[in-house]
Amino acid sequence: MSESDKKKPNRRDFIITATTAAGAVGVGAAAWPLIDQMNPDASVKALASTEVDISGVQSGQSITVLWRGKPVFIKRRTQEEIDSARSVDLKDLKHPEKDEDRAKNPEWLVTLGICTHLGCVPLTDKGDYKGWFCPCHGSHYDTSGRIRKGPAPTNLEIPKYEFVDNNTIKIG
Amino acid sequence: MSDHEYVPKSKFGKWFNDRLPLLTLRNHLTDYPTPKNLNYWWTFGAILTFCLVAQIITGIILAMHYVATAGLAFESIEHIMRDVNYGWLIRYFHANGSSMFFLAVYIHIFRSLYYGSHKSPREVIWIIGMIIYFLMMMTAFMGYVLPWGQMSFWAATVITNLFSAVPFFGESITNWLWGGFAVDSPTLTRFYALHYLFPFLILGLVILHIWALHIPGNNNPVGIDIKQPSKDTVPFHPYIVLKDLFALLIFLLIFAFFVFYSPNLLGHPDNYIEANPLVTPDHIVPEWYLLPFYAILRSIPDKLLGVIAMFASIFVLVILPWLDTSKVRSAIFRPIYKQFYWFLVADVIILGYMGAMPAEGTYLLIARVATAYYFIHFLIILPFLGIKEKTLEVPLSITEPVLGGSSNQTMAKDNSNLRDNL
Numbered sequence: 001m002s003e004s005d006k007k008k009p010n011r012r013d014f015i016i017t018a019t020t021a022a023g024a025v026g027v028g029a030a031a032w033p034l035i036d037q038m039n040p041d042a043s044v045k046a047l048a049s050t051e052v053d054i055s056g057v058q059s060g061q062s063i064t065v066l067w068r069g070k071p072v073f074i075k076r077r078t079q080e081e082i083d084s085a086r087s088v089d090l091k092d093l094k095h096p097e098k099d100e101d102r103a104k105n106p107e108w109l110v111t112l113g114i115c116t117h118l119g120c121v122p123l124t125d126k127g128d129y130k131g132w133f134c135p136c137h138g139s140h141y142d143t144s145g146r147i148r149k150g151p152a153p154t155n156l157e158i159p160k161y162e163f164v165d166n167n168t169i170k171i172g
Numbered sequence: 173m174s175d176h177e178y179v180p181k182s183k184f185g186k187w188f189n190d191r192l193p194l195l196t197l198r199n200h201l202t203d204y205p206t207p208k209n210l211n212y213w214w215t216f217g218a219i220l221t222f223c224l225v226a227q228i229i230t231g232i233i234l235a236m237h238y239v240a241t242a243g244l245a246f247e248s249i250e251h252i253m254r255d256v257n258y259g260w261l262i263r264y265f266h267a268n269g270s271s272m273f274f275l276a277v278y279i280h281i282f283r284s285l286y287y288g289s290h291k292s293p294r295e296v297i298w299i300i301g302m303i304i305y306f307l308m309m310m311t312a313f314m315g316y317v318l319p320w321g322q323m324s325f326w327a328a329t330v331i332t333n334l335f336s337a338v339p340f341f342g343e344s345i346t347n348w349l350w351g352g353f354a355v356d357s358p359t360l361t362r363f364y365a366l367h368y369l370f371p372f373l374i375l376g377l378v379i380l381h382i383w384a385l386h387i388p389g390n391n392n393p394v395g396i397d398i399k400q401p402s403k404d405t406v407p408f409h410p411y412i413v414l415k416d417l418f419a420l421l422i423f424l425l426i427f428a429f430f431v432f433y434s435p436n437l438l439g440h441p442d443n444y445i446e447a448n449p450l451v452t453p454d455h456i457v458p459e460w461y462l463l464p465f466y467a468i469l470r471s472i473p474d475k476l477l478g479v480i481a482m483f484a485s486i487f488v489l490v491i492l493p494w495l496d497t498s499k500v501r502s503a504i505f506r507p508i509y510k511q512f513y514w515f516l517v518a519d520v521i522i523l524g525y526m527g528a529m530p531a532e533g534t535y536l537l538i539a540r541v542a543t544a545y546y547f548i549h550f551l552i553i554l555p556f557l558g559i560k561e562k563t564l565e566v567p568l569s570i571t572e573p574v575l576g577g578s579s580n581q582t583m584a585k586d587n588s589n590l591r592d593n594l
Contacts, residue, residue: 035348038362044352064450069354071450113450114354117475119333120326120452135454136330137470138531153475 044068049172051164054108062124064113067171071113071121072159073132074169077143081130082106085144095154099144102158110161110169111145117152132156200386205405206412207392209570213283214390215419216276222420223273224378228371230266231315238318240364242357245320246446264435270312271438272427274461277305286513288501289391295493297384302490304377309462311370314363316459321443326456328355328363334469337476354449394570395502404570455530463527464520468546470531471539481543488550495550497558505564509557516549 050067054074057063062075077085085099086106103109113121120136127133128149129142139150146155161171178199180186189195237256239248252259281301284290290298317328332349336342351358389400398404406412430437438460442453458466468485472478488495503510519542526539567573 038351039348040350040352041358044356044358066450069352069356069449117333118330119336120330120456121450122452135452136326136456151470151473151475151478 049170052169052171053167054169055167059107064121064124065171067159072171073109073111073113073124073145073156075109075111075124076107077103077109081143084130085142085146088142088144088146092148094147097144097146097155099146102144102146102155105163108163108169109143109145110171111156111158114157115139115152116147116154116156117150122156202407202409204386204408205389205401206408207390207398207404207570208406208411209392209394209404210390210412210415211393212415212419213279213286214392215416216280216283218416219276219420219423220273220280221378222423223269223276224371224374227266227269227273228375230262230269231368231371233262234266235368238364240318240361242320242360242447245318245360249319261431264431268427268430268435268438270315271430271459271461272423273308274312276423277308278461281305282517284391285516286503287391287393288395288496288498288503290493291496291498291501292493293388294385294391297381298493299490300377300381300384302486304374304381305489306486307370307374307377311367311374312459312461314367314370317360317363318367319443320360320447322445322447322451322453323440323443323456325355325447325449326452327458328359330456332359334479334482337479339476356449391501392570393502393504394567394573395500395504396566396569398570402569457528460524460528463525464523465527467523467527467539468543470527471536471543485543485546488547492550492554496554498561498563499558500563500566502566505566506557506561507564508561512549512553512557515545519545519549 047068050065050072052063052065052074054063054076057074057076059076060078060081062073064071064073066072082099082103085103088099090096090098099106102111115122115134115136117134117137117139120134122132122134122139122141124132127140129140131143131145131148132141133139134141134150134152137151139152140148141152141156142148144155145158147153159171161169164170178196180189180195185195234252237248237252237259239245249263252263254260256262284298284301313327313331317324332346332355335345335349338345347353349359350356351362389398392398401407440457442456457463465482465485469478469482472481498506498509500506503513522538522542523546526535526542529535531539
């Protein structure tokens with residue numbers, strides 16, 4: 001190639017660039033449905049919310065319900081458990097969150113029953129902090145579902161939920 | 173190699189071979205010159221080929237009776253075990269077959285490490301082998317999910333959750349893998365599709381693995397380059413073929429012991445409980461062949477770093493040909509490497525044992541030390557040893573130490589008369 005060829009892109013260069021660009025967009029557009037088909041489908045997304053009757057849950061008791069294929073813990077905490085969750089110094093927490101922000105109604109704690117480490121279901125009322133203990137890799141959670149010890153990086157997740165009436169919680 | 177000179181004898185053979193040289197390929201495979209000093213550790217290539225083919229055949233048969241949806245999967249496995257003619261045999265053969273496959277592949281890999289088969293000019297064979305190994309782990313993992321027992325379900329949950337450690341995109345990736353918000357029926361069905369696909373990818377890579385092997389030819393226990401063909405080689409058929417078949421026979425005896433006398437020894441009883449997303453079994457462990465990696469994952473107290481360490485422990489094997497700087501291949505001539513080799517074997521076994529134990533107290537401490545040593549072996553000891561180690565003198569040919577002339581007196585026979593006659 002001579003000097004002038006390098007400096008001036010000719011029409012052929014333009015056509016090659018334009019064709020390659022159009023081709024890349026086309027391949028990308030064709031590939032997207034092949035990838036996106038693996039994402040949660042309409043029937044899975046349709047099961048967005050679950051209503052739970054909590055009238056039978058006694059103080060200190062905990063129930064586990066299934067929401068979108070995931071376990072959700074609904075725990076009716078005793079005064080003692082609320083106190084121990086609220087008296088913790090935020091500096092001692094790996095993932096600092098106030099219990100007041102985690103439990104709208106202090107008596108009821110609603111969290112996903114999924115260890116934030118690798119997704120096992122923690123055991124209720126177990127572990128060094130009397131909250132939850134994950135048997136898979138040894139993460140300890142307190143009575144507010146906050147990570148205190150072990151490999152999990154964050155607190156048990158709080159799903160979107162609301163009290164429909166005194167006896168019903170709607171998750172999702 | 174005599175590939176180019178080969179001419180089929182029959183007229184039809186010649187006509188066909190000119191159009192598709194299959195007969196030339198057959199001739200290459202039978203006449204392929206193989207070092208005459210190969211020991212029984214070299215028979216595992218053939219054993220592994222058998223394992224792959226056996227898994228594919230039994231797997232296709234199982235696929236004819238298995239149903240891959242959450243509601244029916246567990247039941248269909250029991251249907252195979254109880255109702256299908258010889259279903260129990262085929263399923264036990266397939267399930268134990270994966271363990272035997274991994275047993276053979278670990279021996280095959282450690283044989284390479286001992287005799288330096290991963291070194292120049294065989295790096296590409298080694299890397300293809302590592303890709304095969306990685307695909308094997310993925311295939312075995314997805315196959316383990318298919319019975320949809322408690323261990324299946326929670327193995328799928330824990331392993332797919334490894335991807336949730338990815339910053340920012342973690343959740344989107346796991347939801348994409350699951351086809352939902354947790355492991356469920358869509359996950360099972362796609363794992364089934366991929367479990368069916370991957371063995372054929374492995375088969376393709378095995379063909380490349382053997383092709384790449386046939387360019388430089390086999391390494392051998394002495395680890396030296398040999399002329400091919402020469403007095404140092406024998407044709408693959410019948411010498412190696414029959415030796416491989418004999419080794420396969422012994423291997424099948426062990427295989428049959430597991431299939432017929434303790435088919436569930438390597439499994440986990442919890443996998444005979446149907447998957448329940450609300451209850452995690454008290455102690456979940458992966459299959460034995462994944463335990464060392466599981467121990468590495470658990471020994472790091474940080475989620476993301478643990479996942480990175482686990483993948484790094486495999487990646488470090490891929491770049492091994494460039495970490496092991498020694499020009500001498502075989503550990504026979506590397507007195508210090510030989511010791512570190514056995515330390516590594518012990519280290520991997522310790523990691524495997526710790527992977528099966530609960531991650532706490534002394535177990536966790538030992539697992540951490542063993543994890544650190546694993547990386548030290550590959551990243552520090554091997555590069556350093558290649559420069560510093562004083563290796564023994566390597567013979568010029570396989571025949572040389574036998575016929576005399578080696579500086580290594582124990583290997584040299586006094587054959588001066590014979591040499592004069594030659």
